[in-house]
Amino acid sequence: MTKAIRIAETGGPEVMKLVDIEVGAPGPGEAQVRNHALGLNYIDTYYRSGLYPMPLPAGIGLEGAGVVTAVGAGVTEVKVGDRVAYCGGPVGAYAELRNMPAAVLVKLPKKVDFETAAAMMLKGLTVQYLFRRTYKLQKGQTILFHAAAGGVGLIAMQWAKALGVTVIGTAGSEEKAALAKKFGADHVILYRKENVPERVREITRGAMVPVVYDGVGKDTFQASIDSLQPFGLMVSFGNASGPVPPIPLTVLKGSLYLCRPGLMPHTAKRENLVEMAADLFRMVGSGKVKIEIDQRYALADVVKAHKDLESRKNTGSSILLP
Known part of the structure; x- marks a missing residue:
């Protein structure tokens, strides 16, 4: 037994x-x-x-x-x-x-x-497929990664730094923001208090980001979409705040890409x-x-x-x- x-x-x-x-x-x-x-x-x-x-x-x-x-x-x-x-x-x-x-x-x-x-294993392999298989990050790029102080987030902050990538993370509190910075985030947005797309625009001087990694789901989906540059990729890989409700294809603004990957197929x-x-x-x-x-x-x-x-x-x- x-x-x-x-x-x-x-x-x-x-x-x-x-x-x-x-x-x-x-x-x-x-x-x-x-x-x-x-x-x-x-x-x-x-x-x-x-x-x-x-x-x-x-x-x-x-x-x-x-x-x-x-x-x-x-x-x-x-x-x-x-x-x-x-x-x-x-x-x-x-x-x-x-x-x-x-x-x-x-x-x-x-x-x-x-x-x-x-x-x-699960969190690390998630970061591996997100960064090396879903969208292959290149040195010098700037990305947006939600829940930067979570289990996946802290691994992602370090891995991105090792790749020479600039990371804009989001967090729900000052304490979590400090932790994300300690582990490699270059900028952290308090998504409950700040307007995420506006802050991304400020940080990138209007360029926005080529890819957003969003494991939060419902609460951050629109902010993620609005933070992308034309032909950018929205990677929705989790639902911590609840599943994203059905959306019209017009949310992709005629040029954006959206995927919902998972670890198991990889x-x-x-x-x-x-x-x-x-x-x-x-x-x-x-x-x-x-x-x-x-x-x-x-x-x-x-x-x-x-x-x-x-x-x-x-x-x-x-x-x-x-």
Whole structure:
């Protein structure tokens, strides 16, 4: 028997229950992983609330790091004793022990500990695909990145700085603005108090930006669109303030581009996952990107963890400890 979080219905944080479950031997193509640390991500709240539908009852969580304790038939990607991390489906990471497809596991370099891995895989790979695959940033460009002091944001600030990119970040408080600047933001706009497009226009001397990365959603969508230069790209990759409502195509002003990317399609092929993870490990290993873990919770305190996450008062990365 092992401890795991399960939900029988969608709703608020209280629907999550810590229960005892039995974990059998891994099946063909599967590996059994004893989790040492788990990632806490905003996408977890989408599954819990029902925004992202899934069959119930179900586990929850997408990210973790631990040790392989058993492998099923035909597994070649990992072996017993390997230190591994993961950040993709299937859901069910909030557990002490789990069976999962071996193909989604990546081996950890010796210098990366379990807590760092659990805090960085989903967020770090998100930044990797945003900056290197969705829109390939070039030295000297200026970008707008919302929620600059969040878990994804702090990694993005450092990665952009390493690429020689000027970053205009947004934040909801003076404290978060200071944190974003500490991690590399060149300018920070307080989006609750300031007019974002006007400030972008001032900072860029009227040029605006070629790309906006927006993980906030409903509250910032129009400001993001209005901050783009002609033929600019609006990258809407999250819904922290709620999903963007339906919009007319005329919002694109005849020349703008809009995309709604996600991590899972980018990592669906194992060769892409391994390549992207290697890029992330290089950035972290070089010291150019440091992973800030600002909140740690016991797995039993997952309800409080989700409440804190949804209050948007957290900074940096958060992890659960089984």
